[in-house]
Amino acid sequence: MKKKIYLSLLLILILNNEGYISILNPGGKICLEQKYLIFISTLLMLIIVIPVIFMTLYFYYKYRERKKKLEYKPDWDYSKKVEVVIWGVPIMIILILGIITWKSTHELAPQKQIIYNNNNVINVEVISLDWKWLFIYNKIGIATINQLVLPIKVPIELKITSETVMNSFFIPQLCSQMYAMAGMKNKNFLMSNKKGNYIGMSTNFSGKGFSGMKFKVLVVSLKNFERWIKKIKEYKKNINYKILLKETINNKIEYYSSLEKKYLKLLINKGVERC
Structure with missing residues (x-):
C-alpha cells in the first residue's frame, strides 16, 4: 500500500505543470x-x-556467502x-x-537590475492580500488582481510587499522566489525571453485561503501589451480599497482602470512607515 502511495506522489510530481518541476x-x-x-x-x-x-x-x-573458500587477508587495513x-x-x-x-x-541576485537594449524598465508594485495578489502598474495607472501581464524582452522591476501576513512570491519559470512582508519592500527583477502563459503562486503558508493564492502570468509582444493597457483603461472601473482588503478565497481576475493616489500610497507604504 505504501509503495503505491509513494509511486502516486512521484507520478504527480513528474506530471505537475504548475509546480516546482x-x-x-x-x-x-x-x-x-x-x-x-x-x-x-x-x-x-x-x-x-x-x-x-x-x-x-x-x-x-x-563478498557474498559462498561454499568456495577464498584467500583471506586479515592484515590489510590501509x-x-x-x-x-x-x-x-x-x-x-x-x-x-x-x-x-x-x-x-x-x-x-533578484535585486540585480537587468539591462537589455536600453529598454525602459517597467515597474510593478506587488502586494499580497488575504488571499490574492494585487499588481499595480503605478506609472501606467492601472491595477489587476491575480493576473500579471508582461511584455517580452523588457526588463521588469517588481516591488514586493504585503498588506497582511508574510507571504512568498514565486513564478517558477520566470523569476526567483521572494518573500512578501509587511514593513518592507523586496525588489525582484525579471525578463522573459519567451511568450506564453505561466503560473505564479505563494509558497508560504498564510491561512485557509493559501492554496488559492495562484495567479496567471501572460508574456506578450509589446504591441499586444499596449493593446491590453488600452483595453483595461476602457473598463473605467475604480479600485475600491475597502472591498479589496476583505478576505477572499480563490478570487477571480479583476481589472482596475483608475487608481486613487492617496489611498494607493497608503496601501503601498503601509507597514513600511511602521518600521
Missing part, C-alpha cells in the same frame, strides 16, 4: 541560468553517487591510494560547487 522549462534568463546550475550541480554530485552505488552492488556480489580517492574527490567537488554557488548567487 516547471522550473526545468524556463521562460526567462534568470530561470534558464538556474536550470543550468541545477544540472551542473547534479552531474558533479553524481561523480560520487554513481561509483558508490556501483561499489555497493559489487561488494555485495563479491591503502594510500584509496584514502586519496575517498577524501580528494569529495573535497574537489565541494570546492567546485562552492565556487559555482558563490558566483551564481551574485550573478542571479
Whole structure:
C-alpha cells in the first residue's frame, strides 16, 4: 500500500505543470541560468553517487556467502591510494560547487537590475492580500488582481510587499522566489525571453485561503501589451480599497482602470512607515 502511495506522489510530481518541476522549462534568463546550475550541480554530485552505488552492488556480489573458500587477508587495513580517492574527490567537488554557488548567487541576485537594449524598465508594485495578489502598474495607472501581464524582452522591476501576513512570491519559470512582508519592500527583477502563459503562486503558508493564492502570468509582444493597457483603461472601473482588503478565497481576475493616489500610497507604504 505504501509503495503505491509513494509511486502516486512521484507520478504527480513528474506530471505537475504548475509546480516546482516547471522550473526545468524556463521562460526567462534568470530561470534558464538556474536550470543550468541545477544540472551542473547534479552531474558533479553524481561523480560520487554513481561509483558508490556501483561499489555497493559489487561488494555485495563479491563478498557474498559462498561454499568456495577464498584467500583471506586479515592484515590489510590501509591503502594510500584509496584514502586519496575517498577524501580528494569529495573535497574537489565541494570546492567546485562552492565556487559555482558563490558566483551564481551574485550573478542571479533578484535585486540585480537587468539591462537589455536600453529598454525602459517597467515597474510593478506587488502586494499580497488575504488571499490574492494585487499588481499595480503605478506609472501606467492601472491595477489587476491575480493576473500579471508582461511584455517580452523588457526588463521588469517588481516591488514586493504585503498588506497582511508574510507571504512568498514565486513564478517558477520566470523569476526567483521572494518573500512578501509587511514593513518592507523586496525588489525582484525579471525578463522573459519567451511568450506564453505561466503560473505564479505563494509558497508560504498564510491561512485557509493559501492554496488559492495562484495567479496567471501572460508574456506578450509589446504591441499586444499596449493593446491590453488600452483595453483595461476602457473598463473605467475604480479600485475600491475597502472591498479589496476583505478576505477572499480563490478570487477571480479583476481589472482596475483608475487608481486613487492617496489611498494607493497608503496601501503601498503601509507597514513600511511602521518600521
